[in-house]
Amino acid sequence: MKYDIVILGSGESGTGAALLARAKGIPVFVSDGGRIPKQYKEALEENKIPFEEQKHSYDIILSAGEIVKSPGIPEKSDLMQRVRQEKIKVMSEIEFAYRFKGESKIVAITGSNGKTTTSSLTYHIFKEAGYNVSLVGNVGYSFAKQLATEPTEWYIMEISSFQLDDVDAFRPDISVLLNITPDHLDRYNDDFSQYTQAKFNIVKAQEAEDAFVVSKDDETINAFLLNHSTNPKIHFFSMKETIQDDGAYISENELVLRINGQHESISINELSLNGKHNQYNTMAACISSRLAEVRTERIRESLRSFQSLEHRMEFVAKIRGVEFVNDSKATNLNSVWYALESMTKPTILILGGVDKGNDYEEIRELVMDKVKAIVSLGEDTSAIQAAFKSLVPIVDTADITDAVSAAYELAQQGDCVLLSPACASFDLFKNYEDRGEQFKSNVKNL
Numbered sequence: 001m002k003y004d005i006v007i008l009g010s011g012e013s014g015t016g017a018a019l020l021a022r023a024k025g026i027p028v029f030v031s032d033g034g035r036i037p038k039q040y041k042e043a044l045e046e047n048k049i050p051f052e053e054q055k056h057s058y059d060i061i062l063s064a065g066e067i068v069k070s071p072g073i074p075e076k077s078d079l080m081q082r083v084r085q086e087k088i089k090v091m092s093e094i095e096f097a098y099r100f101k102g103e104s105k106i107v108a109i110t111g112s113n114g115k116t117t118t119s120s121l122t123y124h125i126f127k128e129a130g131y132n133v134s135l136v137g138n139v140g141y142s143f144a145k146q147l148a149t150e151p152t153e154w155y156i157m158e159i160s161s162f163q164l165d166d167v168d169a170f171r172p173d174i175s176v177l178l179n180i181t182p183d184h185l186d187r188y189n190d191d192f193s194q195y196t197q198a199k200f201n202i203v204k205a206q207e208a209e210d211a212f213v214v215s216k217d218d219e220t221i222n223a224f225l226l227n228h229s230t231n232p233k234i235h236f237f238s239m240k241e242t243i244q245d246d247g248a249y250i251s252e253n254e255l256v257l258r259i260n261g262q263h264e265s266i267s268i269n270e271l272s273l274n275g276k277h278n279q280y281n282t283m284a285a286c287i288s289s290r291l292a293e294v295r296t297e298r299i300r301e302s303l304r305s306f307q308s309l310e311h312r313m314e315f316v317a318k319i320r321g322v323e324f325v326n327d328s329k330a331t332n333l334n335s336v337w338y339a340l341e342s343m344t345k346p347t348i349l350i351l352g353g354v355d356k357g358n359d360y361e362e363i364r365e366l367v368m369d370k371v372k373a374i375v376s377l378g379e380d381t382s383a384i385q386a387a388f389k390s391l392v393p394i395v396d397t398a399d400i401t402d403a404v405s406a407a408y409e410l411a412q413q414g415d416c417v418l419l420s421p422a423c424a425s426f427d428l429f430k431n432y433e434d435r436g437e438q439f440k441s442n443v444k445n446l
Contacts, residue, residue, distance in 0.1 A: 002063045003029040005096070008079070009070025010051065013093035013163075015040040016145030017068045018049050020097055023148045029064075031056050033079075062086050068096050071162035092166040094137070094159065097144035099169075101155075106171075107288050108137075108157045110164065110202050111178025113335050117273070117309055118178060118281040119158035122288050125302040126154055129294045137163070154292070161198040171205040174291055175232065176213040176284050180220040181334040196224055206232040213287045215280060216241065235259075235291070237283035239276060248283040255283060259290040266299070272306045275313065275342025311436035313339060316443050321413030324404075324443045327420040328436030333362045339420040340366040346415045347371050348407045352378040353423030353435075360387035363422075367391055373410045377403045377421065378428065399428060400435065404442040417443075 005021050007014045010032040021028035030036075030044060030051035044051045056079055061067070066089045073080060083090060109119045116139055123135040133154040136143045143157060157172070180199050182192055203212050208231055215221055216238035225234075236247040243249045248257045255266045271282055282303065289299050308314055309329075316324040327339045331353075340347065340363060349371045360383065367374070373393045376384045381396050388394060395410070397403040407417040419439045429435040 001027075001029075001060070002065070003027045003060065004065040005029075005068060006031060006061050006064035006066075007068045007070070008032075008056075008061070008073055010036045010040050010044070010053070011070055011072065012040075013142040013144065014068070014070040015043055016142030016148065017093045017096050018044060018051075019047060020100060020144040020148040022047050022049055024100060029060055031061055058082065062088065064088055066091065066096075068093055069166060071160060071165075075165075090166050091168070092163050092170075094143050094157070094163050095167045095170045097142075097147050098171070100147055102151070104151065104153055104155060105173045105292070106155045106157055107174045107176065107292070108159050108170075108172035108202055109176040109178070109284070109288075110159045110161070110199055111176070112181040112199075112332070113338065114178045114277060114281045115158050115160075116329070117278065117312055118176065118284050119156055120309055121273070121281060121302075121306055122285040123156040124306050125285060125289045125294055125299055126156060126292065128302040128305070129289075129298040131292075131294070159202065161195060164198050164201040167201050167204060169205055171207070172202065172210065174211045174213060174288050175202045175206060176288060177202060177215070177221060178280065178284055179215055179218045179334075180224075181332070192220075196220055200224060200228070200230075203230050203232055206230070208232065211235055211288075211291050213237065213247075213284050213291075215284075216243065216247075217280075235287050237280065237287060239279060246287075248287050250279055250283075255279070255286065257283075257286050257290060257296070259287070264290075264296040266296075266303065270300060271303050273303075273308060275338060277338030277342065278313075311433060313342065314436070316440050319408070319443070319446055321415075322408065322411040323416040324439075325416060325418045325420075326436045326439050327418060328425070328432045328439060330420040330422060331424055331432060333358050333360070333422050336420045336422040337363050337366060339418060340370050343370050343416060343418065346412075348373050348375060348411050348415060348417045350375045350377055350403050350407055350417065350419045350439075351422055352376045352381055352384055353421045353428070354378070354426050355380065355383055355423050358383065358422055360384065360422075364388075364391070372415070373407075375403050375407045375410070378423065400438045401442050404439065404446070408446055 005028045007030045036053045126133040134152040136146045137158040210232035212232040213235045216236040239250045253268045257264045311328040314326040395406045425435040
């Protein structure tokens with residue numbers, strides 16, 4: 001049988017796209033080369049959506065009208081090579097779902113770091129202001145599933161570069177680009193320019209009446225903008241200079257917000273999120289909210305009440321005067337840089353995992369300034385030893401239990417133990433969430 005839509009991958013985005021296609025009466029088939037997780041298989045079965053798992057039927061896939069590709073499937077795979085040879089239209093789940101958004105509006109947020117916090121904060125502001133809004137993409141439901149099951153007037157959407165690889169008509173009303181630092185380059189032929197272009201696809205279809213909220217302080221973003229034009233109006237945010245047009249900046253412990261020529265200011269002391277990296281995230285969320293006509297007083301109240309996210313600079317406990325902070329989400333050095341930059345106490349840093357080719361020189365100065373000892377975690381800690389053994393004491397550990405114990409022994413009253421690994425978690429853990437949960441459990445067992 002020939003299907004109008006074939007979906008490759010049956011995770012949150014693939015199953016969501018299948019549910020949306022079914023809801024719209026579109027013949028759809030789901031193909032997954034691995035096992036389909038129980039909750040997604042049950043959803044497909046309940047909605048009578050045909051699927052296959054642990055294989056790909058090329059005859060069905062290559063006869064599809066269009067293909068929705070889940071973000072986890074690399075272009076280098078044999079399957080995608082065949083699909084491209086056949087010149088079948090390939091789109092991401094957000095591109096497919098966009099066709100059915102109706103009159104709803106979208107705030108789409110991307111960046112190498114900070115996008116989950118910024119998306120969650122923006123959603124919190126909209127929700128507290130009484131908007132009919134949902135949080136979708138890499139957090140919450142997929143965009144397609146939300147549209148299929150409970151559509152809303154506004155969508156706050158966290159988007160990765162993988163999701164932006166296959167967009168064409170996808171057009172957010174407000175797009176946000178927080179920063180661009182090297183990440184996932186194995187998916188982009190080790191070409192940073194390809195990764196940068198993927199991030200900028202967020203503005204690909206935007207028009208002049210739309211908005212582009214972007215960091216003025218990011219060198220990669222600025223270099224790209226010098227050589228490429230964008231259609232939407234740009235709203236910069238900065239911690240280094242005063243923004244003359246609409247946007248936001250930090251001045252003398254005040255977050256200054258200017259939208260449509262109107263100035264508002266919010267004291268940094270009112271923010272529930274600490275650290276300069278979170279001031280960037282907050283500025284982006286504030287600009288997006290004001291562009292959506294949320295009142296400044298509502299924004300101010302929401303900034304006070306927002307709770308930091310799990311595994312992102314999450315306070316865990318204070319034991320005999322030693323604080324423990326879980327930043328397991330920090331899987332690259334840029335994230336660790338921001339984490340260390342925000343530290344105000346002598347820090348015992350738990351670092352390590354599956355190294356993605358880190359150049360630890362990036363955090364050398366911060367380690368010298370903020371860190372009193374390093375606890376290295378994982379099977380291979382040679383790169384960490386080579387980078388920092390001349391600067392601070394280093395203790396090698398093989399598992400999270402030993403790491404927490406060693407860090408506690410090294411710490412004194414008034415210190416902070418920070419788990420901010422700079423590495424993937426797959427040597428010892430299922431994922432960064434599992435790593436963070438095990439860290440918290442071991443802290444509470446001290």
